Amino acid sequence: MILPLAVTQGDPSGIGPELTLKAYMARAAAALPPFFVVADPAQLARAAQALGIDAPIEETGAGEATAVFARALPVVPVGRPVRGAFGAPLAEDAAATVASIERAVESVVAGAARAVVTNPIAKSVLYAAGFAHPGHTEFLGELASRHYGGAWRAVMMLWSQELAVVPITIHIPLSEAPRRLTRELIVETGEIVARDLRDRFGLSKPRLAFSGLNPHAGEDGALGREEIDTIAPAIDALRAKGIDARGPFPADTMFHAAARATYDVALCPTHDQALIPIKTLAFDRGVNVTLGLPFVRTSPDHGTAFDIAGKGVADPTSLIEAIRLAGRMTS
Numbered sequence: 001m002i003l004p005l006a007v008t009q010g011d012p013s014g015i016g017p018e019l020t021l022k023a024y025m026a027r028a029a030a031a032l033p034p035f036f037v038v039a040d041p042a043q044l045a046r047a048a049q050a051l052g053i054d055a056p057i058e059e060t061g062a063g064e065a066t067a068v069f070a071r072a073l074p075v076v077p078v079g080r081p082v083r084g085a086f087g088a089p090l091a092e093d094a095a096a097t098v099a100s101i102e103r104a105v106e107s108v109v110a111g112a113a114r115a116v117v118t119n120p121i122a123k124s125v126l127y128a129a130g131f132a133h134p135g136h137t138e139f140l141g142e143l144a145s146r147h148y149g150g151a152w153r154a155v156m157m158l159w160s161q162e163l164a165v166v167p168i169t170i171h172i173p174l175s176e177a178p179r180r181l182t183r184e185l186i187v188e189t190g191e192i193v194a195r196d197l198r199d200r201f202g203l204s205k206p207r208l209a210f211s212g213l214n215p216h217a218g219e220d221g222a223l224g225r226e227e228i229d230t231i232a233p234a235i236d237a238l239r240a241k242g243i244d245a246r247g248p249f250p251a252d253t254m255f256h257a258a259a260r261a262t263y264d265v266a267l268c269p270t271h272d273q274a275l276i277p278i279k280t281l282a283f284d285r286g287v288n289v290t291l292g293l294p295f296v297r298t299s300p301d302h303g304t305a306f307d308i309a310g311k312g313v314a315d316p317t318s319l320i321e322a323i324r325l326a327g328r329m330t331s
């Protein structure tokens with residue numbers, strides 16, 4: 001029997017429950033592989049009723065989920081009741097949000113699921129409840145170490161048909177980025193991206209294009225030296241390892257259509273340099289993929305959208321694309 005995907009609940013006060021219910025209702029039209037969600041079944045049933053989504057829900061174990069999927073949305077209980085209302089997240093629900101991620105990973109480790117698909121979490125809500133990781137990406141790296149031993153460097157990539165991007169530094173204050181951007185970090189990130197694009201995306205020789213940090217990629221040092229001192233030497237080191245690495249290019253001119261056609265993935269020193277172009281081009285269908293892990297994890301490219309939670313207007317396309325991509329990457 002085909003293994004299901006493990007979907008997490010995300011922040012239950014955001015749009016995650018609605019997206020999951022809508023993705024289930026779209027399963028045939030979108031040709032989705034079977035999946036289950038790790039959530040509070042009672043909260044999901046309340047959400048379906050409030051949103052007027054006529055999705056049957058069935059509590060089950062991960063092992064039975066594929067069989068259940070044909071008749072109902074399989075819900076593996078997260079074991080903690082959720083109390084927050086739509087648009088009003090509660091710190092006390094953070095434990096269920098985190099437990100859902102942990103259970104989803106455990107089901108992959110146990111061979112009961114083939115990949116993890118995460119619904120959005122609100123970082124500030126989790127931080128307030130003591131969550132010590134910047135986001136899913138780094139937490140999943142720690143869960144990989146917990147279950148597989150050793151150290152795992154998780155790399156964030158946002159992927160769409162039009163563009164794939166990797167932020168080399170992720171959730172840190174912008175003022176810290178120049179200090180954290182080391183040659184070692186760039187080389188390690190480039191190696192992981194090249195390896196996973198080859199092994200998980202089937203690109204035999206992926207083309208990696210690096211942007212600069214400074215305006216005009218530093219204008220030969222006049223507008224900053226990170227390109228000369230750090231980024232270019234890291235690109236040289238990647239080339240010496242046989243990786244097709246180019247740049248550093250000015251970040252403002254590497255995302256137009258003709259430029260995008262020359263590379264497979266753009267790697268940028270900071271979060272927003274990388275994510276603004278893809279969220280502008282493909283916000284409704286971009287997928288966040290974690291590279292560098294011993295298992296596949298995908299996610300929609302958007303957040304918890306508390307402003308529209310419970311209103312029934314959330315677009316499930318990005319979650320649907322995340323489910324589809326996780327299915328393709330593990331088939």
Ligand SMILES: NC(=O)c1ccc[n+]([C@@H]2O[C@H](COP(=O)([O-])OP(=O)(O)OC[C@H]3O[C@@H](n4cnc5c(N)ncnc54)[C@H](O)[C@@H]3O)[C@@H](O)[C@H]2O)c1
Nearest residue numbers: 119120121122123124299301302303304305307308314315
């Ligand atoms: N994968 C993740 O876990 C993830 C990703 C990004 C942001 N976040 C978190 O989400 C929270 C909110 O972040 P934000 O406001 O910057 O971004 P957001 O993506 O939640 O919302 C930005 C805007 O897009 C709209 N939007 C988002 N998804 C939509 C959808 N599927 N359908 C229709 N409209 C949609 C929202 O209503 C809002 O107006 C933050 O706490 C952030 O940490 C989580």
Ligand SMILES: N[C@H](C(=O)O)[C@H](O)COP(=O)(O)O
Nearest residue numbers: 135136137138275288301302
């Ligand atoms: N940086 C991502 C974005 O803005 O879309 C997002 O916050 C998700 O991060 P994690 O997958 O690490 O939670």
